[in-house]
Amino acid sequence: MPESEDMADTGGTDTRRRALIRAGLSAVGTGILAPWHGAFGQGTADADDRVEFRRVVAANRILANEGVVDAFGHVSVRDPRDRERYVMSFARSPALVEFDDLMVFEQDGTPLDARGRRPYGERMIHGAIYEARADVNAVIHHHAYAVIPFSVTATPLVPLTHTAAVIGGHIPVWDIAKRFGDTDTLVRSMDIGRDLAAALADNTCVLMRGHGAVVVGASIKEAVLSAIYLEVNARIQLQTLGLSDTPVTLSDGEIALARETQFSPLGMDRAWEYYCRRAGVDPQ
Numbered sequence: 001m002p003e004s005e006d007m008a009d010t011g012g013t014d015t016r017r018r019a020l021i022r023a024g025l026s027a028v029g030t031g032i033l034a035p036w037h038g039a040f041g042q043g044t045a046d047a048d049d050r051v052e053f054r055r056v057v058a059a060n061r062i063l064a065n066e067g068v069v070d071a072f073g074h075v076s077v078r079d080p081r082d083r084e085r086y087v088m089s090f091a092r093s094p095a096l097v098e099f100d101d102l103m104v105f106e107q108d109g110t111p112l113d114a115r116g117r118r119p120y121g122e123r124m125i126h127g128a129i130y131e132a133r134a135d136v137n138a139v140i141h142h143h144a145y146a147v148i149p150f151s152v153t154a155t156p157l158v159p160l161t162h163t164a165a166v167i168g169g170h171i172p173v174w175d176i177a178k179r180f181g182d183t184d185t186l187v188r189s190m191d192i193g194r195d196l197a198a199a200l201a202d203n204t205c206v207l208m209r210g211h212g213a214v215v216v217g218a219s220i221k222e223a224v225l226s227a228i229y230l231e232v233n234a235r236i237q238l239q240t241l242g243l244s245d246t247p248v249t250l251s252d253g254e255i256a257l258a259r260e261t262q263f264s265p266l267g268m269d270r271a272w273e274y275y276c277r278r279a280g281v282d283p284q
């Protein structure tokens with residue numbers, strides 16, 4: 001049965017999404033438990049590297065389970081074996097990503113081990129940010145619906161609650177048309193990727209006008225937490241703006257302190273275990 005028919009027959013997209021994720025779990029479980037056989041990349045990966053790559057798979061499952069990504073969106077990690085390379089899945093929906101789907105890319109987006117697999121069309125987002133930001137080791141791109149209103153209006157997305165302080169106090173909006181005119185809005189070249197990376201600057205998140213967002217982190221865990229709370233905060237802010245045009249926002253000092261708490265083991269370990277378990281992934 002074609003997937004579209006299958007989808008149409010099933011009531012409740014949320015239930016359907018979770019069922020899809022569970023169905024894929026036996027596969028991801030196999031990938032996680034299988035001995036490392038060097039299926040991707042040049043050179044070997046030690047135990048720490050393998051954990052990092054498993055977290056890429058976990059991040060895909062988590063972001064799908066939390067409704068941050070849908071059919072589209074992707075996650076990468078800087079390759080700990082070579083900082084000018086990164087690792088991400090081939091062009092597959094995040095809920096379905098398995099360990100053996102991971103591929104290694106040069107910073108310019110050239111795949112090292114394609115083996116016939118089609119890379120994400122917007123992988124240049126990742127390479128351009130790794131090139132510009134030595135402090136960034138994980139990048140997430142998504143189209144979360146709740147952030148879109150803030151990408152097409154003058155209303156800035158700002159952290160309104162302490163758990164969302166991880167998104168940072170300033171979230172710029174990047175408009176591809178300013179430099180590149182009419183496009184399909186996709187980041188298809190390093191030239192476009194570098195323009196986006198410049199707009200991100202030193203921030204954690206950047207919104208893409210009429211498209212989505214990019215979230216970065218020093219680790220996969222940090223990037224995942226920030227991506228989840230960017231979406232949560234966008235929903236809270238949309239609700240808040242129905243009550244008041246001038247809500248009380250977190251101060252810069254509160255943002256810095258709450259962000260530190262969230263990224264400390266007190267917040268991070270608890271959150272990572274929770275989101276992994278919810279997505280049916282073993283926390284690592």
Ligand code: MN
Nearest residue numbers: 122141143212
């Ligand atoms: Mn996109």
